[in-house]
Amino acid sequence: QSALTQPASVSGSPGQSITISCTGTSSDVGAYNYVSWYQQHPGKAPKLMIYEVSNRPSGVSNRFSGSKSDNTASLTISGLQAEDEADYYCSSYIRSNTVIFGGGTKVTVL
């Protein structure tokens, strides 16, 4: 099972909106509405930001939203803030009853 495909980097100015894509196949992203997104600051553990494509855990800002179309999922960060600068990883449930991750996207706030 290959990793999901994410852009290496995305950047935006404070206040802008950015979108990170996560492309898989009909065996993972396209097969289930079980895409999650994680935020990871340097030297820290990942933090769950989105699950089941578009659900936010308690405490996660509503500036973060998720969606999916066919084999591609997306994470949108609106009203970009300096604290959003981090690495972001998507993941998908797969048939073997585990999960796979994307390669990660570095978000830079200009």
Next chain:
Amino acid sequence: QVQLVQSGAEVKEPGASVKVSCKTSGYTFTGHNIHWVRQAPGQGLECMGWVNPNTGVTKYVEKFQGRVTMTRDTSFSTVYMELSSLISDDTAVYYCARDLGYNYGRPLDYWGQGTLVTVSS
């Protein structure tokens, strides 16, 4: 509050084994699977598999089958991950993480702080 606290950093020689622990608290230990995810220096996240703390049932990613063993001790609400036949490419930070549940597609909602395992002669 939910906490996962991992054991400290390890340095191992090639060919050796390493065992990392993950002590949980703040929730019902047997109610959630625990996954192990590793991250090589400067690289992305890689799922290794999970253990069901209630039954002891495990699911290993094919890449690690035969080399990884995940166990649990319900008396101490602790899970363990042992990786054998270490090579330099196993140098990574190893994380344990709680699985929200199968019905949600196994998102990982709480993570340990990570354990750096360095494989070097």
